[in-house]
Amino acid sequence: MNFRRPILIRLILIAVLGIASATIHAQGCAQCRDSASATPRSTQRAYRHAIVLLTVTAGVFFVGTLTIFKRRR
Amino acid sequence: MNPHRRRQSIFTTDHRTIGLQYLILALISVVIGTLLSLLMRIHLVWPDWSLPLHGPILPEDYLALVTIHGTIMLFFVLTTAPQSGFGNLILPAQIGARHMAFPRLNAASFWLTAIALLVLLSSTFAPGGSAISGWTAYPPLSAVASAGPGQALGMDLWLASIALFSIASTISAINTLVTIISLRCEGMTWDRLPLTVWGWFTAALLSIIAFSVLLAALLLLFCDRHVGTSFFLPTGNLVNGILHTKGNGSPLLWLHLFWFFGHPEVYIAILPGMGLTSMLLANFSHRRVFAYRTMIATTLLIGFLGILLWGHHMFVAGLNPFASSAFSISTMAIALPASAKVLSWIATTWRSRPQYTTAMLFSLGFVSLFITGGLTGPILAQPILDEYLHNTFFVVAHFHLIMAMAGVFALFAATYYWFPLMTAHRGKPARLMSEPLGRLHFWLTLLGAYATFLPMHLAGLAGQPRHYAQLTGIPGPGGSLSPAGHLLATTIPLNRLITYAAIFLAAAQIIFFINLVRSLRHGDVAPTNPWQATTLEWHPFLHPNAGPQASDVVITVHHTPCLYICSPSGDTFVPQWENKITVDLPAESKPE
């Protein structure tokens, strides 16, 4: 898969930085009163961890598979 | 044909036969699903029309129709046909292999899928009928048997069916991945893989990720229903007098797990179609695919981003507003690789004077529908706008255009294109479908598709919600319309129009069936490479009727696919398996 690496890497970087950083803050917000009164902060943190756990595992598997099998003939 | 032979031919491990079996299963499913949708459309505009042998369609019947329509179409048509059906039929040949990596697993996953379909359909006869909670099965509606008719046994059967389906598609995804990775013929490097194979590859990766999570979610839901746990049920949840007294579950947990599966599922359904469209546009406009490597990159990027944006289904579902912003950004991001694909499709056909075969027409139709349905995506990706449009017919129109219609157009293109490889089987000759009938079918279907789903946008903008069995609201005093009734009633003429269009769209498919049945026996016999294609499935020695001696010939690939050379002396094309760079077209492989 020796296609133009910079493109892919740049795009994936944008994606990761844009989304991962955003999803880190997912479900967790201190100052927003509506949702704070809706769900306790501990729950928000838990959701945040769960979301990050799911996305990171899936993403690592996805990208990992590609990088590993790119090496194969 | 003695029973033994028959058993062999039914429980076969031959990938082509299994592919055909998958396609037949998908065909049966799509017929059922379409009929169900027609029933819904008719009931919506003529509420007191009663179904023969059944009587009037009650609200719970309507919701059961919604549920089964969605489940069948998404799982048993849009996931099964492209990924498993054409995957089995074409994929091995396209990478120069003569079989899938694990033939027995392959057969096993097909039969699991078939059983899953039977279980789902059998839920119609369950007491209370099928589940009424839609294909997303939000708890507590789906977690408590007392929440409505069909939520008892019907829901259990739904769970069983989808669980079986998840296992089946995980198996077939593993099979696809191993086949693509380890069975490529020599010379078939990663950047020489046809984009269809890239589509299948990415979709298979997503299947492994998504369906496992769905399976876990289904398990949790099952425990809530039968073991007395409270994963999705909060304390004090009171459904029809049944009080849930303990536990700290939350329905939002199901939404997260389900949509973590549900959104990749959409890409599983459409990615193979995208790949096929790129290949067919290039093939019939005798051009290279524009920016081939970027197309590979965008396919993978769409798959990767597809994992990260499920939250945009939950903007108004009680998701934290900050999370909504995050998911909205990731959703807007995926618009870019999608636009890159559209650009490449337009650039590939630009000033190419293509050859308008039916397959080509359907691919162009795919592009058009993909653009039209896709452009409403960024609107729905903005939480502030979703706050008004969520669960209105605007959303219905959006995903029916981009997923259902575009996906089905890709399937039609594949059928017309690969029909010779479907009919050429056990020595039967390779046949083509009738082109005139095909063109008629295309134009009517395109017209019907737009006539059905464009007005739905307007109905959505006018505020018509989904899943409404009637558009009357509750009559106010003296039979006067309540504000709700008034709001809903305004869309009724529009809905009549949509229903007429839907019936027209469904009727147009009769032409396809006539064409199919007729061409199976009397279609023109196709030459080995009828479309001047460059990909390996048209290799004379990989052809279904190539004969036993061909199975020892070593297949070697020398070029990227779609190597169409446009020179002043005349246009030539170099199949992937040709070693010399310039060839003059053999007489018999000229298209009719």
Added chain:
Amino acid sequence: MPPTITPLNTEREKKRRIEDHDSGHGRRPPTDKRTGGGGDNDNWNDRPQGRRGPRENLGRARLAIFFALAGDLMFFVAIVSAFFVSQSSGRYNAYNQYINEWLPTVIPPILWLNTAILLLSSVTVEIARRHMFRENDVMDEWLGLGKPITRSAIPWVSATTVLGLLFLAGQWIGWSQLAAEHVFFRSNPSSHFFFLITYTHAIHLFLGITALTVTLVGLYKSRQLETRQILVDCTAWYWHAMGLFWIFLFALLVFFQ
């Protein structure tokens, strides 16, 4: 490798002479030698599918197992993320007091013993796996001089099966101990997850034991060396993965409740 051992024309024709210990792989020694050098321009990778040397099918099967395990990992990750959410999902009751019903489930001490047993079984199965690839013995067995590697692998595979059964028995005891203390699946959010995780893992392990028995049968019955290798190898990888998953899940249950 001199072409006298591997005449190319027999490479091309697909014959399976099992008596001759030729399982259709061109009668090559079943060792993982990468050829292509040595002057004979005969690289296995230039061969048609199915004739690229003895490790081809093995690699394929391994690949499948790894993808299956990746899916399985996602399955458990989903459950674990649900665990985190449910664990810290409290609510404000009518009187605006914060309530979280999560009461950590006591881990029956026997589970530590089970964990040790599972680790031990991982070691035994690894020994069995290594046995299947000892090069000289593989060569002997391939040449038909008895079945040295298979014979040496059988006891280790059986040992693994026994240890696996012991683990399941131990889990059973753990569950019944909890039942004696009236801790059931439905008792508490934490017990939901304790039983869900242990049950699903036990089911996976049961599948693993089935695979081990199939492997044993295969070791006795199968006439192809390659099949025997694949059986042991894939079962071993699956078993290792189950051990690894258990370590994580057990750590989760012990330290993160």
Added chain:
Amino acid sequence: MSPIFHTAAVLSLPWWLPSNASVHGATLDRHLLLNLWIILALLTLAHLLLIVGLLRRRTTELKDLWRIEYLPLAILALLFALLTVKAESLWAASRYTGADPAALQIEVTGVQFAWYFRYPGTDATFGVTKPQLVAPGEGNPLGIDPTDPHSADDFITSELVLPANREVDLHLRAQDVIHGFSIPEMRLKQNAVPGHTIHVHFTPTTPGTYAVLCTQLCGLGHYRMNATVRVLSPAEFAQWLATKQKAAQP
């Protein structure tokens, strides 16, 4: 009735958003309209390119120049980025911050298949509710605990009555399954989820009666789970409130 007739009917009728009656709705409408124009333009542009490309004489293929491949992408990226920023700012304005403490507090409860609206009464606090006490037959559909002093002056209505030009803070709750609380004319939609109390706030402007719809599939009565919003002028509202509270006093 014939399809042709209906085509005529459809074309003759104005198919558009219902009238807007809330403060944030105006900006939302503008942004929606902007989006619709943009995608309409992109739609026509893309199809024009496609069709023109198909009609014109065959030439040699386009080389994938950066200006064909990346320039349009860059422009689109910029466009989408701008839209996102605009949308997020609007979203932040309407959802990131809570309601003004002086806002009118109303509790909305979704039950299969009805909406109940509870006003806190003179003490401006809602009484305690307990699911065990829910008894629609005995006029206590929300399970209000009579022993709680706060609950004495609470009163429940089946239609949502609001004063114009005053911010409203809704406490969305659901008793049984997930319901979707939506007032199209207020450009408002938020699910009510069992086990959660979700706040949503808005300011109605024009007096009149509007529709409340359930927009999340909640069972066989989903289609008839409607209610009415009546927006009154502040004076009328005060009067209505007074009568209700008098009736509520024991």
